[in-house]
Amino acid sequence: MKRARLAESTRRTVTNEFAPPPNAERALLVAVQWQRDGWDAAASLAELAQLARSAGLEVVGAVTQHLPHPHPRHYVGPGKLAEIVALRQELGFTVVLADDELSPAQLRHLEEKLQLKILDRTALILDIFARRAQTREGRLQVELAQLEYRLPRLTRMWTHLSRQTQGGVGLRGPGETQLEIDRRRARERIALIRRQLDEVRRHRERYRQRRRQRRLPVVSLVGYTNAGKSTLLNALTNASVVVEDRLFATLDPTTRRLLLPDGQVALLTDTVGFIHKLPTSLVAAFRATLEEILEAHLLLHVVDLTHPRAAEQAATVRRVLRELGASQYPTLTVLNKIDLLDPGIDPEQLTRDLDLPEHAVLVSAMTGQGLETLRQRIATMLRDLATIVEVRVHIPYRDMRVLSLLEERATISERRYGSEGILIEARVPRFLVPRLEPYMVR
Template sequence: MGEVSRGARAVVVCPDIRGQGYDLDAESRLEEACGLALAIGIEVVHSVVIPVRNVRPNTLFGAGQVENIATTCNLEEAELVVVDGALSPIQQRNLEEKLKRKVIDRTGLILEIFGERAATAEGRLQVELAHLDYQQSRLVRSWTHLERQRGGFGFLGGPGETQIEADRRMIRQRMGRLRKELEQVRKTRALHRQRRGRAPWPVIALVGYTNAGKSTLFNRLTGAEVMAEDLLFATLDPTMRAIRLPGVEKAILSDTVGFISDLPTQLVAAFRATLEEVTAADVIVHVRDMANPSAAAQKSQVLGVLTDLGVIDGEDGAPQIPIVEAWNKWDLLGEDKREELAELAAADDTILPISAIAGTGLDEFVEALDGLLTSGAREHHIVLPAGEGHKIAWLHAHGNVLAEEEAGEGEDGPLRAINVRLTEKELGRFESL
């Protein structure tokens, strides 16, 4: 989307507007905003909560507060200011002029993240649609200083059409085309899902609230050596990596976009679409920050979205895809809290206490994932012509080969008999080769 460059040094400011009902307190919102910025590689050099008694229509903040932000930017050599709130186009433009820096608001920041994380056709289209909608409001209301007449013979909307009207019309046309494409994508979604079901490796999707530690766990499990060791995966999406498990030679770990409080309503459809890939996962790992006082509220929000996506049955609450909870940040809990949660975890084999940053509990976590992915495996006796080397190699790569021997001659030459343990999904993939 080009709004923000990776590695940009940023000052994050969280306006605390008097009388506005927020879901979280100011410090939690500031922490969340910093987490969002870090999620797309922005370097947060300073973060601060700014109380706002009276909203200034032109700049949101008071003149003194704007000066303080400018001073901080100069001291910290920041090139970007992230405002954790909604800015009107006028406020954004005026702040950029006064601070002499790029300014991005919460909606713009979230759009950046969605744009980077959208892995499906629907996700990409929904994000572009939301981005154009956002851009259109900036264009129409804040570019009045660019108004200029453009003559013509009716080819471009008639004589005297202003540049803004032309740009606005182009955006509307693009949005119309995107909506048609979206309709087409939805019609063929079943086909896409069928194709993804034949993907050569099982998929493990990480979901969870922003700042729960998904990316830390993702990096810890995949490790930089994966890239060096197997260049085949260098072409995978940056949020997908191959990992090895004891009983699964290769699995794809997918790091999805984090769940966010106070999601702007125009972004809800885009957010859900970026999570569409979760519906094709073999296992979902719900990463939870157990040191966060809002952990229970965050869990219910995550489960609500998974229910909307059809991953959890809305009537009986049963998951359609196995879900395990990774209770993260175990190292940050007090002794009493840890003991209390350890009892709950011991009684439920879908709960795994871990610390992604310290590495605690990860061996047990990997074993549990391995068990889930191989639990449905049954032994199959498969006879193949020896010449079908690619199929024999596939069985060795994806199944647990128990025995292999010569099995006489067939119409096409020598035969091989293979006893192999495969899950139903792997058997389906093998049969479609």
């Protein structure tokens, strides 16, 4: 019952959302319910609709189907496919949008059967990312992810690289079809972007070293997209990072100084939000951005408490953190948007329903409620993380980053060089322990 009421109060924010542009493409959403990760098709579809609107599409309808797994040829079964064809007259859509990443074969078959533009969740997320990317690194990463996604899906109709195929005379190998040329161009472009990204990242590594030298503790905001991370960064640091009721408003990392009540100064960083079914090509391309999280001493996991799927969203975030190797990091959960809760709802009860693994602070980044408590908690945790502990670690030579981290931050009492790595005994601040965890010798 609480959830129902909550869903209503959340809906209020959803209706605030911007209207589609006047000549927006009309999209039909299609979802197969098959995954067992706590997300049902309805929730996943609601999110897909929000993604579609964020990408500028108008959603005109949705169909779902329960299947053990998506149909290998056309995602939905043949009966459902016929239903979609029939719906076309009535709803007048020009785009069909699938809630899972379609295989190249599924995409091709659906295009043939429906003679419509077919998009999937991944293409949509990539499109939103492409519009939002601001920095050079962000843009390169998105383009890389897009090319990786498109390469196996290239068909003769594919024209995205046609600009670059002009003047191809002489470059064209004998008997090479347009499709082969397109593929080769895409691969060349991928290689070029990789080289450019390497360069950008070398720059960033230098910046990171400078930041470490300043010796300020780093607190990273993590969380589901639209949870309120940027709003919280602004509220805590008087910054003016873009805040929007859209998915993926922030793509590029931003860092601000955070002044704490006990006089400590920390760096607070905000970055890209996570989402259910985050495309693998994006995770790979954004790996460097996401790995910034590994530089953090403390994570603030921001959760939109008023979202009907808050628990699933929080679980998704924890899963991504685990994949990144940050699951052992000290984390403070920040339950946000409490100003939106109906007066009848007890936030403490709601918190218990979420079944959180760690302590949580209730706040409203919008009204400022709870922020003083949050600042105190951050200060206490950072003080605790600065205490010194003794460790014995075996650092492999391949992980130079951890080695340089130790050189910078630890007092090393003993080193023994082996064939694979160095055995080190050192006194380190506690915040380094999760980072050293994989190499700990007991």
